[in-house]
Amino acid sequence: MKIHEHQAKSLLRDFGVAVPGGDVADTPAGARAIAQRLGGKVVVKAQVHAGGRGKAGGIKLADDPAGAEAAARQILGMRLKTPQTPPEGILVRTVMVEEASAIDRELYLSITLDRGRSTHVVMASQAGGMEIEEVAERTPEKIFREWTHPALGLGDFQARRLAFGLGLTGDRLKQGVALIRGLFALYLARDCSLVEINPLVVTKDGRVLALDAKLNFDDNALYRHPAVVALRDVHEEDPLDVEASKYSLNYIKLDGNVGCMVNGAGLAMATMDIVKLAGGEPANFLDVGGGASPEQIENAFRILSSDPSVKAVFINVFGGILRVDRLAEGVIAAVRTLGLTLPVVLRAEGTNVELGKKMLAESGLALTMADDMADGARKAVAFAKGARA
Numbered sequence: 133m134k135i136h137e138h139q140a141k142s143l144l145r146d147f148g149v150a151v152p153g154g155d156v157a158d159t160p161a162g163a164r165a166i167a168q169r170l171g172g173k174v175v176v177k178a179q180v181h182a183g184g185r186g187k188a189g190g191i192k193l194a195d196d197p198a199g200a201e202a203a204a205r206q207i208l209g210m211r212l213k214t215p216q217t218p219p220e221g222i223l224v225r226t227v228m229v230e231e232a233s234a235i236d237r238e239l240y241l242s243i244t245l246d247r248g249r250s251t252h253v254v255m256a257s258q259a260g261g262m263e264i265e266e267v268a269e270r271t272p273e274k275i276f277r278e279w280t281h282p283a284l285g286l287g288d289f290q291a292r293r294l295a296f297g298l299g300l301t302g303d304r305l306k307q308g309v310a311l312i313r314g315l316f317a318l319y320l321a322r323d324c325s326l327v328e329i330n331p332l333v334v335t336k337d338g339r340v341l342a343l344d345a346k347l348n349f350d351d352n353a354l355y356r357h358p359a360v361v362a363l364r365d366v367h368e369e370d371p372l373d374v375e376a377s378k379y380s381l382n383y384i385k386l387d388g389n390v391g392c393m394v395n396g397a398g399l400a401m402a403t404m405d406i407v408k409l410a411g412g413e414p415a416n417f418l419d420v421g422g423g424a425s426p427e428q429i430e431n432a433f434r435i436l437s438s439d440p441s442v443k444a445v446f447i448n449v450f451g452g453i454l455r456v457d458r459l460a461e462g463v464i465a466a467v468r469t470l471g472l473t474l475p476v477v478l479r480a481e482g483t484n485v486e487l488g489k490k491m492l493a494e495s496g497l498a499l500t501m502a503d504d505m506a507d508g509a510r511k512a513v514a515f516a517k518g519a520r521a
């Protein structure tokens with residue numbers, strides 16, 4: 133799960149990480165009031181779940197409250213298009229108004245999970261304000277990394293080594309070390325999957341501040357962070373993803389046109405592989421779960437069929453906890469209520485498979501039965517390409 137910059141900054145504040153003063157507004161007048169309160173120059177920043185806002189016109193400096201109001205009027209309601217947004221952009225509904233910082237240096241700092249090493253990694257670089265992927269590709273020697281100890285966490289010596297790597301000295305070094313430690317404490321305590329500060333800045337008056345803040349959370353740990361869940365902004369998420377999460381379906385949209393409905397993550401992976409092997413492209417990853425109910429099947433079907441890129445549906449299930457007759461019940465109900473016209477190919481094995489197939493055959497639905505996974509994939513791909521299977 134992702135959150136907005138202003139939400140991330142308020143979490144940072146809770147953990148003693150220095151951020152510029154500011155607040156969030158959804159009207160130009162509101163932005164003006166915040167600027168008035170802050171006094172002096174401010175920055176007005178579009179709040180969307182995507183980076184690259186600066187270059188896309190989503191961040192503006194203003195000299196006074198009137199300027200802040202004008203900037204907010206321009207930014208609010210715009211569709212911000214950056215390399216990190218969908219091609220159609222994201223509608224800006226709120227802006228953050230923040231005291232402007234006089235920047236001396238822009239640095240980079242992030243924390244994430246290093247799966248290869250099975251622990252967290254803190255990364256720092258003096259090349260702040262630019263895409264870290266670019267830095268990693270062109271000048272990898274400019275990135276410093278410290279891997280944390282699974283039990284001891286981030287050592288003070290590691291925080292210092294990173295701060296030295298950032299070229300900080302004297303009082304700035306102290307501030308940098310404190311900031312790195314605060315960030316790591318936040319990352320651990322809130323089960324983040326990513327904390328990225330780009331840029332971390334040193335101001336002309338010698339302060340070390342998080343000027344931007346990106347926080348992602350591990351979805352599997354959200355159950356123990358209701359306060360984090362409350363920060364969710366569904367406007368920023370794909371509507372189909374939001375629907376899927378309502379019914380605890382694991383759904384990930386992909387670029388192809390063969391809709392896949394599968395139970396079990398391993399089988400879902402195998403299904404995508406075999407669709408590709410058959411010369412097709414899966415339109416999604418959808419795991420309805422081992423113990424899906426007929427209602428979940430129906431909802432899964434509704435989500436699949438509301439994706440216009442889906443040209444054929446391949447149902448591939450193993451009836452274990454989910455018996456095949458219950459699956460059939462869900463499929464029949466879904467196709468009836470949705471008036472589905474898409475070709476559907478079914479491959480099923482397991483408990484009550486004969487009964488399930490009989491129910492489907494007698495339902496009068498235009499289903500194509502498959503003998504096995506390969507046969508099902510071949511038929512679904514053929515339908516998606518517009519041919520008869």
Ligand code: GDP
Binds near residue numbers: 233343344
């Ligand atoms: P992003 O483009 O979405 O990553 O948004 P950032 O918050 O990282 O801002 C982009 C850039 O805008 C930063 O790298 C800075 O160069 C500039 N910027 C943001 N806030 C300030 C500020 O308070 N003062 C100055 N001078 N520049 C700022």
Ligand code: MN
Binds near residue numbers: 183330331344
């Ligand atoms: Mn940034």
